[in-house]
Amino acid sequence: MTDAAAPPDAAAPAAPTKPARIRAMFTAIVPRYDLVNRLMTLGLDQRWRRQTVAAVAPRDGVVLDIAAGTGDLAFEAAKQGARRVLGADFCPRMIEAARRKARRLPQTATVRFLVADAMSLPFADASFDAIVNGFMLRNVADLSATFVELARVLKPGGRLACLDLTPPRGLMRHFFSLYIATVVPLLGVIFARNYAAYRYLFDSLAVHPDADRVAAMMRAAGFRQATYRVTGFGTVAIHLGVK
């Protein structure tokens, strides 16, 4: 007997959800992730990470680096004097890479890594003095819901700093669009053998809310203050929220 009565696509596998796609994409680029980051930001990414961590004044606090990737913000928080740092990411391969890096670096005794989803964190309310994240905002399935979850695990008065690309304004818009649409994927092909993951930067930025809109989402999620500064020739925003 044939299956003629079934809808034509009944046997077709469901399209992967955004989290599944994102996790698979980052899993594929783990080995060259740091190298391509340095190259495509012309080495500026570590300076932005230092500024992001400094914005939450981590000294003596308990800090969460969410969507930690290979852990650079977590290591920076330890360097800037945090008492305890947790780095969490929903991509197990990234967490393995972060743990390997921690074994090679000084000043990482206070840093631990775990696999966890930013949208459903395995922590009690008011667990952290500060939360940082780098290049996460474009990747989560629901940014507003993520801000609500981050606010939940922050102590009252706690600080959240988010570093990510932001849609540039003015003349820079054309130059930067060209750069991330062409040069960045080319670097991805040459150094990570992956066009799609680096083309995704352009695609995700095209639908990413501008910095004012992100700040409004933070306020709606319960941050009593939400400000930002733009750097990287207008292409990067560092958002700061105070709960």
Ligand SMILES: C[S@@+](CC[C@H](N)C(=O)[O-])C[C@H]1O[C@@H](n2cnc3c(N)ncnc32)[C@H](O)[C@@H]1O
């Ligand atoms: C572009 S990388 C940034 C890594 C690191 N923060 C940095 O500054 O280089 C984005 C990371 O976000 C993680 N990610 C995306 N969505 C996530 C989620 N819902 N929960 C936890 N991690 C997530 C990805 O697995 C990936 O490691």
